[in-house]
Amino acid sequence: MPELPEVETTKRGIAPHILDQTIINVIVRDRRLRWPIPEQLQLEATGQKVISIKRRGKYIxxxxxxxxxxxxxxxxxNLRILASDTPPKKHDHVDFIFNNNQCLRLHDPRRFGACLWTTEDPLDHKLLKDIGPEPWDDAFTANMLFKRSRNRTLAIKNFIMDSKVVVGVGNIYASESLFQAGINPETPAGKISLNRYKKLFIAIQKILEKSIQQGGTTLKDFTNSSGQPGYFKQELLVYDREGKPCVNCERPISKVVIGQRSSFYCNLCQKK
DNA sequence: ATGCGGACCTGTTAGC
DNA sequence: TGCTAACAGGTCCGCA
Known part of the structure; x- marks a missing residue:
């Protein structure tokens, strides 16, 4: 469900409700996520006041x-802010109950998500320490993409979806930014010129920014922390538009599977 | 080091 | 209508 804009939308939605509030209880109903929810989280987070809410990549x-x-x-x-007495539904894994009577509830049917606890600097955590720059970091530049891609043979779509290269470009926005930049998603990353990386760099930033402004993309079930959908779907130019006319040339949009993920592109507007 | 494929899950939809 | 297969927004890990 969530790519960076959806995670950012979620973060912005929950932050005002829980900042400076104290966690009075942590209710774990189903520990099974990608990794089991640690007991230490309940023991050590209970009684603590939230001093900040941040996002790094797709982690909150x-x-x-x-x-x-x-x-x-x-x-x-998804994360929802609810009244603390809201009855749980299926796949509601964990509740953080706050002293202001609000509940932050994590719901995750497929259980690919995570809920962990660290007492170290979270940026040093195993899952976070090696990830690449944020799309708006000074460290993320066209030049960096160009340099890092030299001699790489993998498809450009996989390259920009690699969280060690840059965080936050998921399957939807990868297709969209490559369309915007006029690059065929199967092009080997190492064969793309600096000039084309400049276009791609701008496209990635622009699309993620725009999507955050729209509250993210709701394909089927994304909702923000208040249960509202995002509105970026109406701006998607290629994703999930196989066979529909390209907005530039009206040729039907193509679909190809790259790295086991569906990828959408215009065969005329996007060059290898 | 790089690149690929499998793995982890459930729910929904497309197709027969 | 009902069964089955395919597919879905992520990303870690092990292997070649």
């Missing part, structure tokens, strides 16, 4: 003095 970090809750929504997760 809820910081307290004692440690940090690391959340990942995986493919199907």
């Amino acid at each position: 970090l809820i910081e307290t003095i004692a440690g940090t809750i690391i959340l990942h929504l995986g493919m199907s997760g």
Whole structure:
């Protein structure tokens, strides 16, 4: 479900409800996520006040003095702010109950998500320490993409989806940014010129920004922390538009599987 | 080091 | 209508 814009939308939605609030209870109903929810989380987060809510890549970090809750929504997760007495539904894995009577609830049917606890600097955590720059970091540039891609043979789509290269470009926005940049998704990353990487760099930033403004993309079931959908779907130019006319040339949009993921592109507007 | 494929899951939809 | 197969927004890990 969530790519970076959806995670950012979620973060912005929950932050005002839980910042400076104290966690009075952590209710774990189903520990089974990508990794089991640690018991230490319940023991050590209970009684702690939230001092900041951050996002790094697709991870949401809820910081307290004692440690940090690391959340990942995986493919199907969402976080909701609810009244603390709202009855749980299927796949509601964990509730954080706050002193203001609010409940932050993690729901994740496919269980690819994560809910972890660290007492170290979360950026040093195993899952976070080696990930690449944010799309708006100074470290993320066209030049960096160009240099890092030299001698790489993998498809450009897989290259930009590699979280060690840049975080936050998931399957939807990878297709969209490559369309915007006029690059065929199967092009070997190492064969793309600096000029084309400049276009791609701009496209990635622009698309992610725009999607965040629209509250993310709802394909079927993404909702923000209040249960509202995102509106970026109406701006998708190629994703899930196989056979429909290209907005530039009206040729039907093609679909190809790259790295086991569906990829959409215009065979005329996007060159290898 | 790089690149690929499998693995982890459930729910929904497409197709017979 | 009902069964089955394919597919879905992520990403870690092991192997060649």
